[in-house]
Amino acid sequence: MTTIATDAELCQRWKHEPAPLLPLLHAFHDRDHYISDTAIREMAAALSIPVAELFGTVSFYHHLSGQQSGQQSGQQSGQPGPKVCDGPVCSLRGASRLITDLAGKGAGATMPCAGRCDEPVPVFMDGRILVGARANELEDRPSPLPVANPGQFEECVFAGIREPGRARMDGYRGSGGYEALERALGHMSPDQVIEEIADSGLAGRGGAGFPTGQKWRAVAEAAGEPKTIVCNADEGEPGCFKDRAVLEHDPHAVIEGMILAAYAGGATRGFIYLRYEYPAALDIIQNAISEAQQAGLLGDHILGSGLCFHLYVRRGAGAYICGEEGSLLNSLEGKHPFPRNRPPFPVTHGFEDLPTIVNNVETLVSCPQILRHGAQWYRSLGLGEHAGTKVISLSGDIQRPGNYEVPMGLPLSTLLKEWAGGPPPGRTVQAVTMAGLSGGFLAGQDLEVTLDEPDIRSKGSFLGAGGIMVFDDSRDMLKVAHGAMAFFADESCGKCFPCRIGTQRLTERLADGGAHGLDADSWTREVKDLGRTMMATSACGLGTAAPNITRSLMKYFPHQIHPA
């Protein structure tokens, strides 16, 4: 007979672990299917967090319920009812039909983009993500492998991902895995590792594009110990699903990238902050960590060297803003996950106010390949003067959606038409989004852009984490923009006024056909004014990026906002 852990036992189990609040919250939620007031008081006492603060933090996370499920959805089992993704692509693919299908099972709740835009609608149910267009088609299946390019372009991020057994230690080592680490520990100083990464031109792939070598050097040179590496696997941007593919199919590459970063930066502890909606990736990465520990690749004196590095997984609880690095660090520390004011930056004042490297999954997995083949090899993968590659998560009205690794500088039209088969037969591409939703839309002549930051920025947008959603000529772009702004309004953390109120006001102005009781001139003036204020005064990238939706809607589709 299994005994159920008491509140005190759960607290005792976690209170001495690093970053204990998230796993403790999940332990309570797994046991009770909600977080009771008593549980909050127990945790607050065990972790010395003010009770009022912990109440606020718990209610902030979408997937933590403060009520027993029976009370909120008529469920008798205690399990929460199914949640259906109603992200921008899933709402085109019949999310509402699936909600109706699942009504008898207590569905009604939706969740923001669950990062499976290359498949039919995902549903979170009984702790798993199932995918299918209808209720009777739902299945639990592995994420698709990345799409192979037509052949002439070498890959970096996906170089080994399709090798058989790659997710296990044998398969990974059998296809060159951990060679870069052996070489670095055996023959290179931390400074030489940093030099190689800096020379490659690799820049952050999580959205901000900060040069990776420079970040590693800043941490290596910063005072204060212990230092920390955080792998940002929160991937909450709608239309982005590249990190999920890497985590599920190539978890050892993430671990190897983190150990290399630890060696370079002088870190002794690391966290993978994994988005809640990736339960399959959680099992896979935990298994890979156990394998790496058994092989002497994690822990004390890695491969007989002086390097000691301990790695932990921390599972988020559903909040897009936790992908922002300051918010993520607060979440790890058990604080309310507001973004932090900057400066100081995480490289000097990160986890527990100590030097910390925060890197995206794609950034980290590029590093072992760069160290194996050299900085010049990586640079040469890009077209023209552009260095390296970028993974694009392509979805929406396109014949072959999926993850594509493209050379930097590839024309967008080549990706859409030649690699991905173009829009559905008889349709044309009306618009694409950039950086998931954060870059707004590109349309018309601007679809002739090349996939690199300078060219996309010259059109007023940015590449960011590389999510591109395609909308064909049958789509109502005002409706798409309304859904996008509603997402930002829901996910705004509320810390600063311009974003908290601005995203709400813009959502209202995009609702119900857009007019909002205003004539075209007043509408445009108001929306521009709101956008300008948000861009100038919001405290983090959510608030500064959200107006890209309205700015680009006005630029490309004025006739859809104010029909003649």
Ligand SMILES: Cc1cc2nc3c(=O)[nH]c(=O)nc-3n(C[C@H](O)[C@H](O)[C@H](O)COP(=O)(O)O)c2cc1C
């Ligand atoms: C609202 C918001 C959400 C973000 N979400 C993510 C995310 O899910 N994953 C990620 O790696 N970076 C995300 N970022 C960027 C991070 O703050 C940070 O720049 C990044 O993790 C650094 O890693 P990199 O240098 O390897 O890109 C987000 C930024 C903002 C403003």
Ligand code: SF4
């Ligand atoms: S800009 Fe928005 S998401 Fe960012 S801190 Fe301000 S309120 Fe929070």
